Amino acid sequence: MLSSSDLTAAPLYLELAPPTGAAVQVDHLFVFRDTDVLSARGSGRFATDLFTLSVTDKGGGTRMSLAPPCPDFVPRPSSFCGIVAGLRLSARPERRPGTVAPEPLAAALGKVRQSDDALPSLVAALDGLASELTFAAPPQTFSDRTGRRRARAETGISRRRLAALRRFRLLLGRFADPALPLSDLALVAGYYDQSHMSASCRAFADRPPGALRFQATERAFGLSLQERGIKDRLRLVIMDDSKE
Structure with a gap:
């Protein structure tokens, strides 16, 4: 490298x-x-x-x-x-x-x-x-139970964890709008509130929302x-x- x-x-x-x-x-x-x-x-x-x-x-x-x-x-x-x-x-x-x-x-x-x-x-x-x-x-549709098994087999995590990752990716894309307050941004991205969003940012990126927004x-x-x-x-x- x-x-x-x-x-x-x-x-x-x-x-x-x-x-x-x-x-x-x-x-x-x-x-x-x-x-x-x-x-x-x-x-x-x-x-x-x-x-x-x-x-x-x-x-x-x-x-x-x-x-x-x-x-x-x-x-x-x-x-x-x-x-x-x-x-x-x-x-x-x-x-x-x-x-x-x-x-x-x-x-x-x-x-x-x-x-x-x-x-x-x-x-x-x-x-x-x-x-x-x-x-x-593309694969055919499956039952909910089979879908859960396939999600874990393909990603190594549960569908619940998968949804959390995708919600965080959506949040990253929204950070580029500086006019949207963090409290509103949390709701737009699918979080319960700003504290829920902050916990996700620290868990996934080891940084608070404000620091991530500054870079995005x-x-x-x-x-x-x-x-x-x-x-x-x-x-x-x-x-x-x-x-x-």
């Missing part, structure tokens, strides 16, 4: 809705670039119950991988230092997707580690990947993400202000 000296751009976590025509199993596109700021040792991981198909830039070499979902928030043994980008899937695929060429993604990923100006080209490469992937037919406010990104086709798909941006 890259060293901190290789990463000159601000730490970044970016989520975009998938492009039109992408496989239905693709939930969103993501880019994560860090120098131990957003993922310090001992902190939680970004909330996800989803499988991750990603390409990792390793300074001249690349690796495509399909990773299982995080079963829960657990302390990191070490901070993340590098950059990774890819797609997150809404459910475990019945089979692994076909082979895809990582070269276009790798080239764009290497440029984004230095500057946000290359983000549109990386998004275009991710869009191409999302459109090329094919999966087996809307960004202009200069001209790098102002293209209408990209800007309208933006779900979540988390950066570190001190690095901008």
Whole structure:
């Protein structure tokens, strides 16, 4: 993985809705670039119950991988230092997707580690990947009991815990609206009240809501993400202000 000296751009976590025509199993596109700021040792991981198909830039070499979902928030043994980008899937695929060429993604990923100006080209490469992937037919509907068993088998957690993770992900996306008071934000995201939301933030991200909102406010990104086709798909941006 890259060293901190290789990463000159601000730490970044970016989520975009998938492009039109992408496989239905693709939930969103993501880019994560860090120098131990957003993922310090001992902190939680970004909330996800989803499988991750990603390409990792390793300074001249690349690796495509399909990773299982995080079963829960657990302390990191070490901070993340590098950059990774890819797609997150809404459910475990019945089979692994076909082979895809990582070269276009790798080239764009290497440029984004230095500057946000290359983000549109990386998004275009991710869009191409999302459109090329094919999966087996979606599973049929099941009884409630079978659904609970499948949810635990696919994610490692109960459906109740799964719902809590997805509620927290919804909350992260809502943080970008600075005009919405935290008390109202809690209700919009599906929490009982603000204290319930605060407990969730500390459990999943080890930070209070105010700190998370500070890092998830809307960004202009200069001209790098102002293209209408990209800007309208933006779900979540988390950066570190001190690095901008």
